[in-house]
Amino acid sequence: MLDHTADVGFELRAATLEDLFDEGRRALIMVAFERPPQDGEEERTIQLSAPDRETLLVRWLNELTYLIQDAGFVPAGTHILLEETGGAGLSLIASLTGAPILLEEYGWQGEIKSATFHGLDVSNDDEGWHAQVILDV
Amino acid sequence: MNFERLGQYKYRIPREGKMQVDAAFYASEKILDDLVAEDYASLRQLQNVATLPGIVEPALTMPDIHWGYGFPIGGVAAFDPREGGVVSPGGVGFDVNCGVRLLTSDIQRGELERRKDRLADALYEAVPSGMGRGRTDFRMSREELAEVLVEGPAPLVERGFGEMEDVGHIESGGKLSGADPEAVSARAYERGLPQLGTLGSGNHFLEVQYVDEVYDEEAAEAFGLREEWITVLIHSGSRGLGHQVCQEYVERFLEAAPRYGVELVDRQLAATPIESPEGEDYLRAMASAANFAFANRQLISHFTREAFASAGFEEHRLRLLYDLAHNNAKFEKHAGREVLVHRKGATRAFGPGEEDLPEEYRSVGQPVLVPGDMGRYSFVLAGTEGAMRETFGSSAHGAGRKMSRRKAKKVARDRDVVGELKEKGILVRAAGRATVDEEMSEAYKDAADVIEATHGAGIGRRVARLRPLIVVKG
Numbered sequence: 001m002l003d004h005t006a007d008v009g010f011e012l013r014a015a016t017l018e019d020l021f022d023e024g025r026r027a028l029i030m031v032a033f034e035r036p037p038q039d040g041e042e043e044r045t046i047q048l049s050a051p052d053r054e055t056l057l058v059r060w061l062n063e064l065t066y067l068i069q070d071a072g073f074v075p076a077g078t079h080i081l082l083e084e085t086g087g088a089g090l091s092l093i094a095s096l097t098g099a100p101i102l103l104e105e106y107g108w109q110g111e112i113k114s115a116t117f118h119g120l121d122v123s124n125d126d127e128g129w130h131a132q133v134i135l136d137v
Numbered sequence: 138m139n140f141e142r143l144g145q146y147k148y149r150i151p152r153e154g155k156m157q158v159d160a161a162f163y164a165s166e167k168i169l170d171d172l173v174a175e176d177y178a179s180l181r182q183l184q185n186v187a188t189l190p191g192i193v194e195p196a197l198t199m200p201d202i203h204w205g206y207g208f209p210i211g212g213v214a215a216f217d218p219r220e221g222g223v224v225s226p227g228g229v230g231f232d233v234n235c236g237v238r239l240l241t242s243d244i245q246r247g248e249l250e251r252r253k254d255r256l257a258d259a260l261y262e263a264v265p266s267g268m269g270r271g272r273t274d275f276r277m278s279r280e281e282l283a284e285v286l287v288e289g290p291a292p293l294v295e296r297g298f299g300e301m302e303d304v305g306h307i308e309s310g311g312k313l314s315g316a317d318p319e320a321v322s323a324r325a326y327e328r329g330l331p332q333l334g335t336l337g338s339g340n341h342f343l344e345v346q347y348v349d350e351v352y353d354e355e356a357a358e359a360f361g362l363r364e365e366w367i368t369v370l371i372h373s374g375s376r377g378l379g380h381q382v383c384q385e386y387v388e389r390f391l392e393a394a395p396r397y398g399v400e401l402v403d404r405q406l407a408a409t410p411i412e413s414p415e416g417e418d419y420l421r422a423m424a425s426a427a428n429f430a431f432a433n434r435q436l437i438s439h440f441t442r443e444a445f446a447s448a449g450f451e452e453h454r455l456r457l458l459y460d461l462a463h464n465n466a467k468f469e470k471h472a473g474r475e476v477l478v479h480r481k482g483a484t485r486a487f488g489p490g491e492e493d494l495p496e497e498y499r500s501v502g503q504p505v506l507v508p509g510d511m512g513r514y515s516f517v518l519a520g521t522e523g524a525m526r527e528t529f530g531s532s533a534h535g536a537g538r539k540m541s542r543r544k545a546k547k548v549a550r551d552r553d554v555v556g557e558l559k560e561k562g563i564l565v566r567a568a569g570r571a572t573v574d575e576e577m578s579e580a581y582k583d584a585a586d587v588i589e590a591t592h593g594a595g596i597g598r599r600v601a602r603l604r605p606l607i608v609v610k611g
Contacts, residue, residue, distance in 0.1 A: 003541040005204045070328050109571040110338040113231040113380045117404035118206035134206050136231045
């Protein structure tokens, strides 16, 4: 987690880009809940595409935020598939398992308005993939 | 960071690098210390804003400046459409028309103290806060919502959710022109429909306060503020509908910006010319979201009035003093030319004589509402001619955070913030502990420092100070 004065930020690191996106989900859940569910019976599928990795990560986090806050579904586990769609473009298919939202039980921490593009960079080096994300809360 | 002092509270950052114009900021010595402590992160964001095409000098921040995303919080930037000026959804923010409204009353503090617990409970019940607490007593069809997106609160008032006088006491009459419900996506409708009339969480709140000090008798009289009288301050915005509008248009603008040769030093500043299909679509959607936010605060006011009545204050009237936006972009005339003024965490603060002001405030200037933190105080200012000359008629919007939310929660972990506030005579009703902890007084700068710089620089005139008695949080 990053110390941003007005909002909330986190740094992600993972061996693969798919894992980086799952780390993004985990970080988002940690921002939203103190005691999030570890599993669940419900299933959802998300399909997204974007012209670049950064936009796809923002869309992914915003879609998860929508699922949590507007659809009342907390994604506890994912299986993510990413595919290149030409140029820098990417598509994502994610199978999610999760549980209905229980605000008190999960220790809800407050609404998230959106993931932002501010300072966002998804890149890789010898140690794997990394990204930094600031959320507007 | 290269800047020079122009006055006791005003500084200039000369144009350098990709900046198109000079930038200016307002700060007291204490605020300047905070900027040094953050290694000028927010001033660098201000420099980024100054790189956008068609910006009219100067790029500005108000004294409550702090680190945001894209624009700094407290940012004000005007763009000239005839000089290729741009519009930036990130420069308005995700919570389009997040803003505040202040209700006044003739209830005396002592009278309220006798029914304080009852009123706190009634308000918490009447105004859903947090998440998943939609309204059960108010339903709206998609068609009715579309009407609200175009007209703002007026249709709600016609249906009995307010007083006829309310609408005239809202910035721009509660209706930004050019709104088009067709520019708002189905997802935004879906998110907005159950949330009309709800507070949300984070820094949103409803506060019952009393006027504890009046600094400017003439303006206070015009605004209807008297010492010891009760006021209600409501802080909320366009909820999920506005967030969705901003998300969609930031992404669309990122794709479009290169086609117009707009170079972005920060992708969150994604912008296109005002006079482009993308720019015009966004302004239509943004106006719709802004009108939703005005209507949201209208509905919250209605249920606040009902809560007061149910707590034994049915003989008293809650009058709307003013409602204003903190996050928007509006066409205004400054120095003889029409410009699109972006305010990101800043308040319009028109000076005396401006036509857009309600007649009863026109001689003293626009009411400017500056919330502080829930343990100390908020302020009411009046707009000034100085603001019209220097800041495109803008002023501060709040105290400004100085501690991250994560750090605030850590500091509050072994404390009972609600209990501490109760000791000070402030009752808190909240959906959860987290937002109370992260919004604790110490997480914010002292609003008095912001007001010192604002008043001292002449971009807002101090009128009155309000102290909290009841706080409802998400």
